[in-house]
Amino acid sequence: MEMKRISAGKLRAIGYEPRERRLRVELDNGQLIDYTGVGEEVWRRLSNSGAAWSYYRDNIEEEYTGKAVSAGDGVKRANPLDELFRK
Template identity: 30%
Template sequence: MDKKHFPSGRIREITYAAKERHLQITWDNKTITAYRPVPREIFDRLCKASNPATYFEDRIAEEYPQVTPVKSRDQATAIKNLKDLFGN
């Protein structure tokens, strides 16, 4: 899985799983959107774009189907720890 972090701007992190062709975007307001099937070259161009949010709007948002985001291993562990702590 490939990741690209952005210190500022609307997009804060982009994650790409090549095998599944799954692109996941974490926004500055902490929401996560995901798209599939997205070719590798689209991920590469998004990472190199001078304004990733604009590139997303122009080239990804309406071109590829939105899917359910995949939970990261860290998120899954955190959820399990909370469930263990509170008994749910």
């Protein structure tokens, strides 16, 4: 899963696997949490939100059950330089 780096409240990265309807968040303490059963609309709203931390707290953390995962569980981090060199 590719993770999108963000800086919003305690969120540091977010990622989504549409086939599995799985959302992964990385918190500022390095903890990774997976949420299953998350629809693409929720992902779209989170990833495009100007207030991602508030959206996460109100619509994901309170609505879905999270499971802590280890860093080796399919995380593919986006290279921050990719944004600079896109054509």
